[in-house]
Amino acid sequence: MPARPAAHRPTLEAVAARAGVSRATVSRVVNGGAGVRGPLAERVRAAVDELGYIPNQAARTLVTRRNGAIAVVVAEPESRFFTDPFFAQQVRGISRELAAHDNQLVLLLTGGAADHERVGRYLTGGHVDGALIFSLHADDSLPVIARNAGVPTVIGGRPTWPDPDTRRRTLYVDCDNRGGARDAVRRLLALGRRRIAHIAGPLDQPASIDRLDGFRDVLPDIAPGLIAEGDFTPEGGARAMERLLERSPDLDGVFAASDVMASGALRVLRARGRRVPDDVAVVGFDDMVSVAEWTDPPLTTIRQDIEEMGRLMAQLLLHALEPASDPDGVPAVSSIITPTRLVVRASA
Amino acid sequence: MPARPAAHRPTLEAVAARAGVSRATVSRVVNGGAGVRGPLAERVRAAVDELGYIPNQAARTLVTRRNGAIAVVVAEPESRFFTDPFFAQQVRGISRELAAHDNQLVLLLTGGAADHERVGRYLTGGHVDGALIFSLHADDSLPVIARNAGVPTVIGGRPTWPDPDTRRRTLYVDCDNRGGARDAVRRLLALGRRRIAHIAGPLDQPASIDRLDGFRDVLPDIAPGLIAEGDFTPEGGARAMERLLERSPDLDGVFAASDVMASGALRVLRARGRRVPDDVAVVGFDDMVSVAEWTDPPLTTIRQDIEEMGRLMAQLLLHALEPASDPDGVPAVSSIITPTRLVVRASA
DNA sequence: ATCCTTTCAGAGAGCGCTCTCATGCTCGGC
DNA sequence: GCCGAGCATGAGAGCGCTCTCTGAAAGGAT
CATH class of the missing domain: 1.10.260.40 (lambda repressor-like DNA-binding domains)
Structure with missing residues (x-):
């Protein structure tokens, strides 16, 4: 070379x-x-x-050991990343915050295990000062890779590692998935619904698990037939809805773990001649503006401020990166749980 | 620090x-x-x-003056970038090609003039070996910035500078917009349509201009009332369709300069009670799978291989970066125009 | 005036790597 | 057995910057 x-x-x-x-x-x-x-x-x-x-940046980096660049690692194939507005919003928040502090955003998509290796090499190579990791599935090795590479990391969503000590030392930003789910179900109950089903996200992701747990908090004796797993895509939501209708034709309420899945579910309900919300009331999760406001009927949902969460992730990381302005030598940052809020539109 | x-x-x-x-x-x-x-x-x-x-990458870069990173500069606000599947596909192609050659992709979004300045600083700062620039509007200063920064650049889409010498020395990848547009209109003519309208893209972008020119190649005497400008969004396409119907209620064919705009137009046609393709035949442009196949009815369109174009852009840039393997001292690379193809589905 | 403190500027030692050049070695050919 | 060609290795000079350390100048107190 x-x-x-x-x-x-x-x-x-x-x-x-x-x-x-x-x-x-x-x-x-x-x-x-x-x-x-x-x-x-x-x-x-x-x-x-x-x-x-x-x-000359390289010369600077050589001596300061600072790059002014942060990696955003998304554990999803490009297709999902670019399709799901969730990522768009989160990246926007991150990008704003990083730009405000003159840090560059380096986007790393890692669809499969092969990519993981490449991403690991990149992180280890010292190209970035820190990493924001997203959309982790169970047992994902990325955070461990980052830790071994000595790259400070903030995770989007609650991590799942069994080791409590590791868990405690990991910074993350998540919303109150469980509480939000409870609010969603309570809304359906308040509307007088008694046969309430749940379209869950992929159950290897903590967000899905937490929302399911929230659902169960309110309805502990739910029949397993009233729970179907989706995959956070509209098609997955539609398929889950079909399964639910088959198993429980008399259901009168649905809580979907994401707006995107809810949109698929709405399509199926309409196709099957169920009126929403008269026959079946539907509550989503996320309040993804581009989705929830445009479904037919507009979606009642649990709002989480995704862009803000992205901003917070970036902020947390930048703080953690600061050379301990704290007298104790340790910057006082800790993980963040953001609140959720019920947003009532027409579907429930 | x-x-x-x-x-x-x-x-x-x-x-x-x-x-x-x-x-x-x-x-x-x-x-x-x-x-x-x-x-x-x-x-x-x-x-x-x-x-x-x-x-240590920094040390390496310091001496080799290579950092193994390529900037992808998109002259659109985040909202458009993450919403329009066009970018997703192109970035995917780029990302594949870069990863295959162990180059990193650094994503730079520049929504307004203020961002331009930041991006300029970044390019000039020598963080990247080259840049891929997208979605240029007329008079955009980005390529000039890149040139002044001494950063080799490949542009997505035909550049528009008046100076022919500058133009000749600029590498770009574009598809045969004009030829594709001609095919689209000829398809409508072949179906016996005689009142054919055009929903153009923003006319400060070369792709929009070329598609309009192709339209006019076939229908040189078109009434100005049959042309409406959109903005490559579904809403823009819908608004343009409304204007067209107002001005020319008897139109029987529409060529939209993008599938995304065509989807908006279809919505309006349906709302106004026009049957597609019986009353009005519609042809789109792009063959964006996630759009064209899912509209109702599925869209007849002009296919351009967007992902491949992304790949080619990256390839071109990497070639240009190579230290002249050519005996003449100049690598033999030149701009590329990719072909388009009519894809017939149900809408025309 | 003297001394001490404080501030401002310069000298110079690296940061970790690549690459040229010099050196020493091996080996084939006569 | 000698010479030069050819190749593997080492030595060392930077790449452009930051940062510590030192020295000089300036100010205040005695």
């Missing part, structure tokens, strides 16, 4: 020569100018402008 | 000491091992494994 022809960019040295000062002084000015007297700093700044000087 | 506590990773030096060779030899082995005798190389490899040595 031969070096490319030098782009011939001016270096610190050149600026220093031009301004008639030392490299150190230029460096100070470029990095905020603390401790450099006004006029001198001015002269340096002029030289920087004249030469069009731009710091 | 004080240095973080040294992660204490083993360095080349350490490996060299362990294997009892020089740094240079270890470097050679790590980078492919050319010119190192078998047994020695083996010893080095063993030392690497024992110490868990991983090369």
Whole structure:
């Protein structure tokens, strides 16, 4: 890999020569100018402008051990990532927060085990200062890889590792899935529904489990026939709805673990001639604006502020990265659980 | 910005000491091992494994001036980027190709002028070896920024600069928008349609212009009332369709410049009681699987292989980056125009 | 005036790696 | 058996930057 022809960019040295000062002084000015007297700093700044000087990141990183880049690792194939508005919103929140602190976002999608290896190499390679990991399934090795690579990490969603100590030391941001699910079911009960079914997400993901647990908190004696597992896609939601109708034709309420699945369920209910909410009331989860507001009828759902969660993840990570501004030497950051809220529209 | 506590990773030096060779030899082995005798190389490899040595990217970049990362710059706000499946497919193609060559993808979204500045800084900062730029609107400054930053660039879609010399030296990948549009209109003509309207994309984008030009190639005397400008969103397509129906209630064919807009148009046609394709035949553009196959009725459209175009963009850029394997000193790469194809489904 | 403190600027040592160049070795040909 | 060709290895000079350490100058107190 031969070096490319030098782009011939001016270096610190050149600026220093031009301004008639030392490299150190230029460096100070470029990095905020603390401790450099006004006029001198001015002269340096002029030289920087004249030469069009731009710091070389690699050189900087080499000594500071900071990249100014954060990896966003999504454990889903591209197809899901780009299809599901959930990711879009979360990435938007992250991207905002990172940009505000002049950090770059490096997107890593890892669909299968082969990709995991590549992602692991990348994290280990020290290209990024930290990682935000998403959409973990059970036993996912990514966080462990990140930990071994010494890359500070914040996880989106509650992690599931059995070891309580590991768990305690892992930063994550999640919403109150269980509480939200309880609210959803209570809404259906309040509407007088008595045969309430649940379309769960993939049960290897903590969010799905927590929502199912919330459902069971309110309806502990639910028949297993009233629970069907989906996969967070509209088609999965539709299939689950079909199974439920087959097994329990008399159901009068459905709590779907995501708006996207609820949209599929609505389609099936309509096709089967059930009126929503008259015959069957439906509550979703997420309050994904692009979905919940546009279904027919508009979806009653549990709102979680996904974009905000993304922002919080980024914020948490950036805090954790800060060289302990705390006197104790340990920055005071901890995992965050965000609240949920029932949003009533037409479907329940 | 004080240095973080040294992660204490083993360095080349350490490996060299362990294997009892020089740094240079270890470097050679790590980078492919050319010119190192078998047994020695083996010893080095063993030392690497024992110490868990991983090369420091920053140090490498500092000397090679290569960082193994490519920026994908999308001149659209996040909302559009994550909503429009077009980008998803293109990014997928790019991501595949880059991953295959061990290059990282750095995603840069730039919604407004303020972001442009940040992106410019990033490109100029030398974080990436090259850039793929997308979704350019007229007079967009991004390619100029990239050029000034000395960052090799490939553009998605035909660029529009007036200066022919600049244009000639710019690499891009585009599909045969004009030819595809002609095919679309000819299909409608072949079905016996005589009042054919066009829903154009935003006319500050070359793709929209080319498709409109193709439309006019076949129907040079089209009334201006039969052309409405959309914005590549379903809502935009719907609004354009409404305008068209108002102005020309007797239209019997529509060529929409994208499937996404066509889906909006179909909704409006249905709402207005027009049967598709009986009363009004509709042809889209893109053959976006997730859209065209799921509309009601499924959409007849012009297929362009978006993912492949993404792949080609990445390939072109990687070639351009290669240190002139050509004897002439200039790698033989040039812009690419991919073909389009009519895909007949039910809507026309 | 003297001394001490404080502030500002420069010198210089790396950060970890690659790559050129010099060196020493092996080996084939005469 | 000698010489030069050819190849494997080592030595060392940077790449461009940050940061500590030191020295000089400036200010205040005595």
